[in-house]
Amino acid sequence: MRPLLMFGVGALLLVLAALPALAAEPGRIVALGGGVTATLDALGLGGAIVAVDASSHPPAKNPGVPRVGYYRQLSAEGVLALRPTHIIGPVGAGPAAAIEQLEASGARVDLLPPVKSVDGARARIEAIGRLVDRAAQAAGVLEAFDGELARAKAVAAGSGRSPRVLFVFVHGGASLQVAGRGTAAHAMVTAAGATLAGDHEGYRPLTAEGVVVARPDVILATPRSLAGVGGEDALWKNPGLAATPAGQKKRLVVVDDVRLLGFGPETGAVARELAEAFHR
Amino acid sequence: MNAAALPLPLGRRPSRMGLLAGLSLLAALIALAVGAFPLPPAALISALLEPLGIDLGRHAADQSFVLWHIRLPRVLLAALVGGALGISGALSQGLFRNPLAEPALIGVASGAAIGAASVIVFAGSWLAALPAWAGAAALPVAAFVGGGLCTALVHRLARVDGRTAVDTMLLAGVAINALGFAAIGLLQVIADDEQLRGLTFWLLGSLGGATWSALAVGAPLMLLVLALGPLLARQLDALLLGESEAGHLGVDVQRLERRCVALIALAVGAAVALCGVIGFVGLVVPHIARRLGTVSHRWTLPASALLGAGLLVIADALGRTLTAPAELPVGAITSLAGAPFFLVLLQRRSARR
Numbered sequence: 210m211r212p213l214l215m216f217g218v219g220a221l222l223l224v225l226a227a228l229p230a231l232a233a234e235p236g237r238i239v240a241l242g243g244g245v246t247a248t249l250d251a252l253g254l255g256g257a258i259v260a261v262d263a264s265s266h267p268p269a270k271n272p273g274v275p276r277v278g279y280y281r282q283l284s285a286e287g288v289l290a291l292r293p294t295h296i297i298g299p300v301g302a303g304p305a306a307a308i309e310q311l312e313a314s315g316a317r318v319d320l321l322p323p324v325k326s327v328d329g330a331r332a333r334i335e336a337i338g339r340l341v342d343r344a345a346q347a348a349g350v351l352e353a354f355d356g357e358l359a360r361a362k363a364v365a366a367g368s369g370r371s372p373r374v375l376f377v378f379v380h381g382g383a384s385l386q387v388a389g390r391g392t393a394a395h396a397m398v399t400a401a402g403a404t405l406a407g408d409h410e411g412y413r414p415l416t417a418e419g420v421v422v423a424r425p426d427v428i429l430a431t432p433r434s435l436a437g438v439g440g441e442d443a444l445w446k447n448p449g450l451a452a453t454p455a456g457q458k459k460r461l462v463v464v465d466d467v468r469l470l471g472f473g474p475e476t477g478a479v480a481r482e483l484a485e486a487f488h489r
Numbered sequence: 490m491n492a493a494a495l496p497l498p499l500g501r502r503p504s505r506m507g508l509l510a511g512l513s514l515l516a517a518l519i520a521l522a523v524g525a526f527p528l529p530p531a532a533l534i535s536a537l538l539e540p541l542g543i544d545l546g547r548h549a550a551d552q553s554f555v556l557w558h559i560r561l562p563r564v565l566l567a568a569l570v571g572g573a574l575g576i577s578g579a580l581s582q583g584l585f586r587n588p589l590a591e592p593a594l595i596g597v598a599s600g601a602a603i604g605a606a607s608v609i610v611f612a613g614s615w616l617a618a619l620p621a622w623a624g625a626a627a628l629p630v631a632a633f634v635g636g637g638l639c640t641a642l643v644h645r646l647a648r649v650d651g652r653t654a655v656d657t658m659l660l661a662g663v664a665i666n667a668l669g670f671a672a673i674g675l676l677q678v679i680a681d682d683e684q685l686r687g688l689t690f691w692l693l694g695s696l697g698g699a700t701w702s703a704l705a706v707g708a709p710l711m712l713l714v715l716a717l718g719p720l721l722a723r724q725l726d727a728l729l730l731g732e733s734e735a736g737h738l739g740v741d742v743q744r745l746e747r748r749c750v751a752l753i754a755l756a757v758g759a760a761v762a763l764c765g766v767i768g769f770v771g772l773v774v775p776h777i778a779r780r781l782g783t784v785s786h787r788w789t790l791p792a793s794a795l796l797g798a799g800l801l802v803i804a805d806a807l808g809r810t811l812t813a814p815a816e817l818p819v820g821a822i823t824s825l826a827g828a829p830f831f832l833v834l835l836q837r838r839s840a841r842r
Contacts, residue, residue, distance in 0.1 A: 260814060278815025281683070282690050284697060286559045287814030289551070290525035301683070305625050306698045310559050314551065411681060 235341060239288055240265060241280040241298025244324060247473030248334050249297070251350050252343040259291045262298070266467050285310040297340065299323050326396045327358070327480070330472035350474045357477030358400065361484040365402020368488035373406040374398045374462075375425035375455065377415060377444075379437035386412040387419065393470040398429065400476075401483035417449030425455045427487055431466035462486045505782055509792055513568070513799035520564045520806040525813035526555045563699035566707070567805040567819075568798040570696070570764055573711040573756035575797020576718045578771030579778065579789045583725035584749040585659050591772040592757045594662035595750055599669025600639020601761040602692065604631035606676045609687045629706075629762035636758035639665060644750055653746055655732070694767035694820025696805050707763045714756035715794055721748060722786035729784070767820045769827030770797050776834055 235257035240246040246265035249258060255268030262280040267273070277288050280298055285307040288296065293316050300320045302308060312318050319340050324333050331351060338347025365371070376394035378386050388394035389409035398405045406423040413419070428450065438444050441461055450456040462483065468475050522533050528548075535547035536556045577592040585594065593599065608631045643665050647658030673688075680688060724745045727735040732742050760767070778792040801819070804826065808817040 263815070275814050278812070279686065279690070281687060282695065282697065282816070284525065284809060284814060284816040286555055286809065287525040287816060289555060289559070290527070290814055304697050306700045306703065309700065313558060314554055
């Protein structure tokens with residue numbers, strides 16, 4: 210009897226010791242920011258997301274998920290009404306009073322530093338993996354991520370050129386802006402083995418002469434920006450663009466803004482897609 | 490006896506004031522009962538009575554949390570800010586003897602907006618170096634100080650031969666406001682995407698910053714104005730007759746003008762610092778108050794405070810519920826509802842003539 214009992218106790222202890230290694234209950238997550246939401250979705254937690262902010266695409270499994278508005282103008286009560294256990298978003302989520310109230314309610318609030326580079330995207334996927342006890346899945350996502358980045362590099366190296374890419378963007382309903390150094394678009398164009406056509410800091414309004422001087426080979430835009438100027442035909446009618454190599458060959462690449470600028474798990478794949486499109 | 494001899498509206502004034510106070514209280518209770526978080530009336534009453542030691546046991550802990558830490562401070566802040574803006578509106582229209590005057594005319598709103606916008610656009614880097622509490626206080630302090638400085642500037646510009654000319658002050662206020670919004674336009678050009686959105690939301694106003702600590706800072710300032718404002722009623726009534734006539738009636742017009750400007754700057758400065766720009770309350774509320782009672786400031790000052798409180802509480806309740814779990818900026822609602830209402834008021838006024 211006694212050896213059997215000891216065996217039983219030992220087995221029980223082993224099971225108990227293994228428990229923390231099993232993935233913990235994900236709970237009810239409010240995801241803020243396109244990159245954070247996409248990362249959680251890629252880690253298999255799309256079903257645990259009970260709300261997203263206005264800048265996120267809803268998780269594939271949960272297309273009707275409620276939206277809590279702009280992540281800097283959250284309604285504490287609105288978020289709490291969804292009975293979240295975990296709120297994950299970028300630093301800057303607010304207002305500060307709402308974050309205080311959410312923390313005081315007992316929900317766990319994790320705010321991550323903003324990401325503006327491909328390396329930052331990797332670090333954030335790892336960090337989120339640890340936060341939600343999905344480190345193994347995060348490692349898997351990163352392996353695919355790195356594979357895509359390597360393919361992007363190979364495509365660029367294969368062509369031996371570094372085409373000049375002009376990224377145009379509509380900022381909050383204003384006029385068409387051109388991305389410069391230090392922007393998210395700069396990081397993505399570089400990851401795709403191309404050169405950003407734009408020698409200024411941040412975003413600047415698009416001027417006809419500035420575009421001619423920038424000599425872009427390809428125009429990169431988001432669907433929303435393209436709709437903002439009235440479609441592809443209207444874009445090529447811009448007097449400056451028509452005089453550039455891109456305008457003469459009508460080379461336009463359109464990528465969804467959350468995928469392109471969100472620095473989520475798809476960033477590697479987007480870099481590879483861009484590399485293939487730019488180096489054609 | 491005496492009351493019966495007076496014209497009807499004046500004689501019924503106390504009961505009307507009571508009715509208005511009752512309606513504002515009702516608005517506050519309704520606002521406490523609605524919101525994104527489910528809180529049925531039984532749970533609301535149960536949670537409200539809990540701190541008094543009466544345990545009805547009809548509410549959960551999270552419901553009590555939402556009521557006491559989110560909804561109640563918010564409804565109180567809405568009532569205080571609405572009251573402060575309402576009474577400031579009545580004070581402004583009395584001071585300028587112009588029904589189109591609003592508190593912003595003394596420069597306080599545009600000054601506060603410049604202060605807040607500068608913090609939003611420029612302060613990102615060096616605010617991070619400050620301790621968290623100081624970083625959080627920078628925006629309201631800058632807004633309050635900016636409002637005060639700009640008011641002082643308008644006041645100074647209107648001084649001619651040692652006297653403040655009220656009509657010059659009105660024009661100086663218009664000019665300074667134009668300058669202020671040009672400055673904000675320039676800041677918007679410099680701002681990056683996120684700063685721009687922060688600025689836009691701030692200019693639309695929100696009561697989302699309502700916490701007990703925000704109330705502890707803002708409530709004394711606004712309560713002071715709500716208590717002192719009605720004391721100026723008789724002098725403002727005399728001013729309705731004209732500046733020199735008021736002087737003959739023994740009113741120190743210069744002192745009255747200084748006191749009005751100080752009270753408006755204090756009330757609007759505190760309100761804007763905590764909630765951003767909330768439009769139309771200060772302009773429209775005194776008009777409604779006058780239509781409900783008399784043009785005497787003994788009625789319009791307290792009535793505008795009560796009406797402003799009730800209306801802003803309702804507007805905020807709409808903002809919290811219409812798009813839940815997100816929310817609409819309360820300033821957008823007040824302007825959206827206030828502007829057409831004001832037009833209807835004007836139409837009916839000209840139709841009566």
